[in-house]
Amino acid sequence: MSLDENCIFCKILRGEIPSDKVYEDGDMLAFRDIHPQAKVHVLCVPKSHFSYLSEMGEKERGLVGKCMAKLPEIARLAGIEKGYRVIINQGEDAGQTVFHLHIHILGGQNMGEKLL
Ligand code: AMP
Numbered sequence: 001m002s003l004d005e006n007c008i009f010c011k012i013l014r015g016e017i018p019s020d021k022v023y024e025d026g027d028m029l030a031f032r033d034i035h036p037q038a039k040v041h042v043l044c045v046p047k048s049h050f051s052y053l054s055e056m057g058e059k060e061r062g063l064v065g066k067c068m069a070k071l072p073e074i075a076r077l078a079g080i081e082k083g084y085r086v087i088i089n090q091g092e093d094a095g096q097t098v099f100h101l102h103i104h105i106l107g108g109q110n111m112g113e114k115l116l
Contacts, residue, residue, distance in 0.1 A: 009098055009102065022077050023070070030105075031045070043102045044070070044074060045101075046063040047063070048063055051100065052099075053090050064101070071105060083107060
Protein backbone atom coordinates (compact mmCIF):
# COMPACT_ATOMS: atom_id res chain seq x y z
CA MET A 1 0.00 0.00 0.00
CA SER A 2 1.25 3.52 -0.75
CA LEU A 3 0.82 5.87 2.19
CA ASP A 4 1.59 9.56 2.78
CA GLU A 5 3.94 10.66 5.56
CA ASN A 6 1.75 13.48 6.90
CA CYS A 7 -1.78 12.26 6.19
CA ILE A 8 -3.79 11.61 9.36
CA PHE A 9 -5.61 8.60 7.88
CA CYS A 10 -2.28 7.12 6.72
CA LYS A 11 -1.05 7.52 10.30
CA ILE A 12 -4.12 5.59 11.47
CA LEU A 13 -3.49 2.92 8.81
CA ARG A 14 0.12 2.61 10.03
CA GLY A 15 -1.10 2.29 13.63
CA GLU A 16 0.61 5.52 14.71
CA ILE A 17 -2.72 7.04 15.79
CA PRO A 18 -5.31 4.84 17.52
CA SER A 19 -8.72 4.22 16.00
CA ASP A 20 -11.91 2.53 17.10
CA LYS A 21 -11.86 -0.23 14.50
CA VAL A 22 -15.05 -1.74 13.09
CA TYR A 23 -13.58 -3.77 10.20
CA GLU A 24 -10.23 -4.35 8.51
CA ASP A 25 -8.89 -6.38 5.63
CA GLY A 26 -6.00 -6.05 3.18
CA ASP A 27 -7.76 -3.30 1.21
CA MET A 28 -9.48 -1.07 3.78
CA LEU A 29 -9.90 -0.03 7.39
CA ALA A 30 -13.27 1.04 8.81
CA PHE A 31 -13.28 2.91 12.10
CA ARG A 32 -15.59 5.19 14.08
CA ASP A 33 -15.47 8.92 13.33
CA ILE A 34 -13.96 10.92 16.18
CA HIS A 35 -16.65 13.64 15.77
CA PRO A 36 -19.75 11.57 14.96
CA GLN A 37 -22.45 13.34 12.93
CA ALA A 38 -25.01 10.62 13.71
CA LYS A 39 -25.53 8.07 16.47
CA VAL A 40 -23.33 5.71 14.44
CA HIS A 41 -20.70 7.23 12.15
CA VAL A 42 -18.08 5.01 10.58
CA LEU A 43 -15.41 5.91 8.01
CA CYS A 44 -14.22 3.40 5.44
CA VAL A 45 -10.69 4.24 4.33
CA PRO A 46 -8.91 2.48 1.43
CA LYS A 47 -5.35 1.39 2.19
CA SER A 48 -3.78 3.60 -0.45
CA HIS A 49 -3.28 7.34 -0.23
CA PHE A 50 -5.10 9.43 -2.79
CA SER A 51 -6.97 12.65 -2.11
CA TYR A 52 -9.73 12.92 -4.67
CA LEU A 53 -12.05 10.88 -6.80
CA SER A 54 -10.31 12.48 -9.77
CA GLU A 55 -7.00 10.92 -8.68
CA MET A 56 -8.27 7.37 -8.90
CA GLY A 57 -6.16 5.22 -11.17
CA GLU A 58 -6.91 1.62 -12.06
CA LYS A 59 -5.68 0.27 -8.70
CA GLU A 60 -7.56 2.87 -6.65
CA ARG A 61 -10.74 2.29 -8.64
CA GLY A 62 -10.57 -1.36 -7.70
CA LEU A 63 -9.98 -0.49 -4.06
CA VAL A 64 -12.93 1.91 -3.88
CA GLY A 65 -15.11 -0.72 -5.54
CA LYS A 66 -14.09 -3.21 -2.87
CA CYS A 67 -14.88 -0.66 -0.15
CA MET A 68 -18.36 -0.04 -1.62
CA ALA A 69 -19.01 -3.77 -1.87
CA LYS A 70 -18.01 -4.21 1.79
CA LEU A 71 -20.29 -1.43 3.17
CA PRO A 72 -23.25 -3.73 3.96
CA GLU A 73 -21.01 -5.94 6.09
CA ILE A 74 -19.43 -2.93 7.81
CA ALA A 75 -22.92 -1.56 8.48
CA ARG A 76 -23.98 -4.92 9.90
CA LEU A 77 -20.92 -5.00 12.19
CA ALA A 78 -21.80 -1.47 13.36
CA GLY A 79 -25.42 -2.56 14.00
CA ILE A 80 -27.04 -0.26 11.42
CA GLU A 81 -28.01 -2.76 8.73
CA LYS A 82 -31.63 -1.47 8.87
CA GLY A 83 -30.54 1.67 7.05
CA TYR A 84 -27.68 4.05 6.66
CA ARG A 85 -26.52 6.96 4.54
CA VAL A 86 -23.31 6.78 2.51
CA ILE A 87 -21.46 10.03 1.76
CA ILE A 88 -18.21 11.06 0.09
CA ASN A 89 -17.27 14.71 0.56
CA GLN A 90 -15.35 15.50 -2.62
CA GLY A 91 -13.35 18.73 -2.49
CA GLU A 92 -13.49 21.90 -0.47
CA ASP A 93 -16.96 23.03 -1.62
CA ALA A 94 -18.32 19.77 -0.21
CA GLY A 95 -16.51 20.34 3.08
CA GLN A 96 -13.80 17.70 2.66
CA THR A 97 -11.29 18.15 5.48
CA VAL A 98 -9.13 15.03 5.28
CA PHE A 99 -7.54 14.62 1.86
CA HIS A 100 -7.37 10.85 1.80
CA LEU A 101 -10.47 9.55 0.07
CA HIS A 102 -12.93 8.04 2.54
CA ILE A 103 -16.55 6.94 2.68
CA HIS A 104 -18.82 8.08 5.51
CA ILE A 105 -21.43 5.56 6.74
CA LEU A 106 -24.04 7.20 8.96
CA GLY A 107 -26.97 5.63 10.78
CA GLY A 108 -28.39 4.39 14.05
CA GLN A 109 -31.14 7.00 13.92
CA ASN A 110 -33.61 8.57 11.52
CA MET A 111 -31.29 10.41 9.16
CA GLY A 112 -33.70 13.31 8.71
CA GLU A 113 -34.21 15.43 5.66
CA LYS A 114 -32.65 14.22 2.44
CA LEU A 115 -30.72 16.45 0.06
CA LEU A 116 -32.24 14.62 -2.91
P1 AMP B 1 -14.36 14.91 5.57
O1 AMP B 1 -14.81 16.19 6.21
O2 AMP B 1 -15.35 14.31 4.63
O3 AMP B 1 -12.99 15.05 4.96
O4 AMP B 1 -14.27 13.87 6.76
C1 AMP B 1 -13.18 13.74 7.61
C2 AMP B 1 -13.69 13.08 8.85
O5 AMP B 1 -12.58 12.54 9.55
C3 AMP B 1 -14.41 14.02 9.82
O6 AMP B 1 -15.74 13.57 10.00
C4 AMP B 1 -13.57 13.93 11.08
O7 AMP B 1 -14.35 13.98 12.25
C5 AMP B 1 -12.87 12.59 10.92
N1 AMP B 1 -11.62 12.44 11.64
C6 AMP B 1 -10.56 13.30 11.64
N2 AMP B 1 -9.57 12.80 12.41
C7 AMP B 1 -10.01 11.61 12.89
C8 AMP B 1 -9.44 10.60 13.75
N3 AMP B 1 -8.20 10.73 14.27
N4 AMP B 1 -10.18 9.51 14.03
C9 AMP B 1 -11.42 9.36 13.52
N5 AMP B 1 -12.01 10.27 12.70
C10 AMP B 1 -11.32 11.38 12.40
